[in-house]
Amino acid sequence: MSELKDVQSLPDYRQIEIDKVGIKGIRYPVSVLDRHKGIQHTIAEINMYVDLPHHFKGTHMSRFVEILNEFRHEIHIKKILCILQEMRKRLTAKVAHIEMSFPFFMEKEAPVSKAVGLMGYNCRILGSMGENFRDLVLEVEVPIMTVCPCSKEISAKGAHNQRGIVRVKVRFKKFIWIEELIEIVEKCASSPVYPLLKRTDEKFVTEWAYDHPMFVEDVVREVCSRLTENQEITWFSVEAENFESIHAHNAYAFIERNKN
Numbered sequence: 552m553s554e555l556k557d558v559q560s561l562p563d564y565r566q567i568e569i570d571k572v573g574i575k576g577i578r579y580p581v582s583v584l585d586r587h588k589g590i591q592h593t594i595a596e597i598n599m600y601v602d603l604p605h606h607f608k609g610t611h612m613s614r615f616v617e618i619l620n621e622f623r624h625e626i627h628i629k630k631i632l633c634i635l636q637e638m639r640k641r642l643t644a645k646v647a648h649i650e651m652s653f654p655f656f657m658e659k660e661a662p663v664s665k666a667v668g669l670m671g672y673n674c675r676i677l678g679s680m681g682e683n684f685r686d687l688v689l690e691v692e693v694p695i696m697t698v699c700p701c702s703k704e705i706s707a708k709g710a711h712n713q714r715g716i717v718r719v720k721v722r723f724k725k726f727i728w729i730e731e732l733i734e735i736v737e738k739c740a741s742s743p744v745y746p747l748l749k750r751t752d753e754k755f756v757t758e759w760a761y762d763h764p765m766f767v768e769d770v771v772r773e774v775c776s777r778l779t780e781n782q783e784i785t786w787f788s789v790e791a792e793n794f795e796s797i798h799a800h801n802a803y804a805f806i807e808r809n810k811n
């Protein structure tokens with residue numbers, strides 16, 4: 552068989568460097584560090600990119616998948632930097648990026664009945680590496696429930712309440728548990744959201760939330776103070792979005808802090 556032409560390696564004459572090129576949306580089994588079980592197996596959607604010098608027509612897409620295959624069961628936060636290093640080497644790139652989105656599962660007890668259910672949280676690990684820098688960001692999305700303080704104050708009966716999402720991103724010194732971030736956020740809401748509630752729990756959660764009304768501003772401020780206290784965290788952003796039950800729009804608040 553005659554040699555197959557390597558179109559990707561042909562020159563390009565437009566003098567335009569590409570910032571990110573690679574593969575997007577590949578589903579792959581990964582393992583994530585779990586505070587109780589050691590390791591949790593889950594499935595991630597992965598994006599992998601490198602930069603491409605102006606003189607090459609294309610990158611070598613198959614090499615990204617080859618790297619994933621080589622790391623196979625060892626794709627977790629402690630290996631991300633090795634994967635990025637390998638991407639830079641094998642694709643002769645200055646900068647490599649990886650984005651891993653995955654559900655992380657935690658067992659959660661109902662507050663009164665103690666009934667246990669599994670709660671899935673959307674998480675992301677974003678990693679980048681260049682010649683003189685490396686960057687790792689951990690992101691968690693935590694569903695919460697809030698009772699509106701204004702509605703509670705002005706209404707003769709009840710108060711409107713809703714499910715919201717808090718999205719926290721952190722940069723850290725050595726390591727931070729996903730569970731720790733989730734627990735921080737859940738303490739900063741009118742109530743956490745539970746996977747399984749019996750009637751006794753429902754009464755407790757409803758009354759507890761009514762006694763702890765929160766605006767989105769209260770939520771991001773509470774999370775901000777706790778993340779500021781945490782010595783392991785060097786940078787963070789927190790956003791809260793409430794899917795308002797009586798308004799036709801969402802309420803939103805955001806804080807970003809660089810602690811260095």
Ligand SMILES: Nc1nc2c(ncn2[C@@H]2O[C@H](COP(=O)(O)OP(=O)(O)OP(=O)(O)O)[C@@H](O)[C@H]2O)c(=O)[nH]1
Nearest residue numbers: 556557558559560572608609610611612613614615
């Ligand atoms: N660069 C690039 N490749 C693409 C694209 N769409 C599909 N491909 C295909 O991805 C395939 C894998 O590319 P390579 O990794 O360069 O394959 P290869 O040359 O056999 O592998 P190496 O010898 O490691 O370079 C090729 O068959 C490309 O045609 C695209 O938009 N850009």
